[in-house]
Amino acid sequence: MKYSTVDEWQGRYFGEAYLEIYARLMYERKKVLREVDFIQNALHLKKGSRILDLACGFGKHLVFFLKKGLCAFGLDIMHPYLRYAMGKMPVTFRKKPPLVIGTMTRLPFQEETFEAIVSLFNSFGYRPMDAPDPDMAILREVARVLRTGGQFLVEVPNKQPVIKMVRTTPQTIQCGRDFLIHEFWDYDTQWKILFNRTFFNIRGGITEAGYCLRLFTLRELTALFQNAGLGVQRIFGDYDGAEYDRAISPMMLVIGEKPGRQRVKALSHGKRQY
Numbered sequence: 001m002k003y004s005t006v007d008e009w010q011g012r013y014f015g016e017a018y019l020e021i022y023a024r025l026m027y028e029r030k031k032v033l034r035e036v037d038f039i040q041n042a043l044h045l046k047k048g049s050r051i052l053d054l055a056c057g058f059g060k061h062l063v064f065f066l067k068k069g070l071c072a073f074g075l076d077i078m079h080p081y082l083r084y085a086m087g088k089m090p091v092t093f094r095k096k097p098p099l100v101i102g103t104m105t106r107l108p109f110q111e112e113t114f115e116a117i118v119s120l121f122n123s124f125g126y127r128p129m130d131a132p133d134p135d136m137a138i139l140r141e142v143a144r145v146l147r148t149g150g151q152f153l154v155e156v157p158n159k160q161p162v163i164k165m166v167r168t169t170p171q172t173i174q175c176g177r178d179f180l181i182h183e184f185w186d187y188d189t190q191w192k193i194l195f196n197r198t199f200f201n202i203r204g205g206i207t208e209a210g211y212c213l214r215l216f217t218l219r220e221l222t223a224l225f226q227n228a229g230l231g232v233q234r235i236f237g238d239y240d241g242a243e244y245d246r247a248i249s250p251m252m253l254v255i256g257e258k259p260g261r262q263r264v265k266a267l268s269h270g271k272r273q274y
């Protein structure tokens with residue numbers, strides 16, 4: 001299948017500088033393992049469970065899913081990231097790596113393929129420059145390729161603390177021995193979009209990039225899930241399994257389920273309050 005073209009912003013933001021910093025200079029093995037353990041427990045994944053890491057990036061979670069014996073696949077739009085992921089895989093997978101290049105809005109898989117799908121580290125909610133919002137298309141594809149009873153876990157930033165951060169600290173800096181990330185933040189209240197402008201500085205070489213990300217309330221995300229035929233099951237506020245608190249949680253970890261036909265009807269009429 002032909003994969004979709006990379007938007008200019010994607011190519012710029014998810015380029016070499018991002019890869020160098022997040023995959024090499026800032027990579028924290030322990031943190032990733034903790035996240036993978038949490039996901040495995042929360043979704044009750046066993047050896048052989050079929051899971052899709054949607055927008056897997058350079059494969060930081062995918063590699064551990066495979067090491068844990070899950071039947072894991074990764075999909076991403078950035079070819080260089082998949083190439084990097086392949087290099088990190090256990091050797092047995094390198095001949096035929098479970099990696100797929102493509103877009104989240106058109107998944108190249110059959111109906112009912114996966115028992116679980118995950119979208120991690122803010123991969124959901126991006127706004128392309130000149131195209132319609134992709135959220136519903138992504139969720140419909142997730143619902144299509146999930147098995148009945150299968151689960152979808154999405155990690156998105158928690159809106160309230162992010163907006164507070166933008167207001168109090170519209171510029172942030174993170175640095176390490178060989179790099180500095182200087183970010184400028186803004187939030188559009190009407191469109192509910194977070195604007196980011198980033199300067200990646202690696203040993204003096206500077207790359208300028210940025211992105212636009214829709215920030216969701218739990219109610220909005222729940223409504224999107226329901227429109228796609230997914231029921232929201234559980235919500236956590238971090239990878240330690242803390243209860244979600246909209247004022248202080250660093251993130252929203254929402255777990256949805258693809259119910260049987262009967263329940264889809266009930267979901268679309270139900271009024272669940274958050």
Ligand SMILES: C[S@@+](CC[C@H](N)C(=O)[O-])C[C@H]1O[C@@H](n2cnc3c(N)ncnc32)[C@H](O)[C@@H]1O
Binds near residue numbers: 120122
């Ligand atoms: C913030 S990174 C997160 C990557 C990974 N999940 C992680 O935890 O490191 C977002 C990823 O989304 C990918 N991406 C953005 N738009 C996409 C699309 N339409 N289809 C597939 N992947 C996309 C980017 O290439 C990037 O690897």
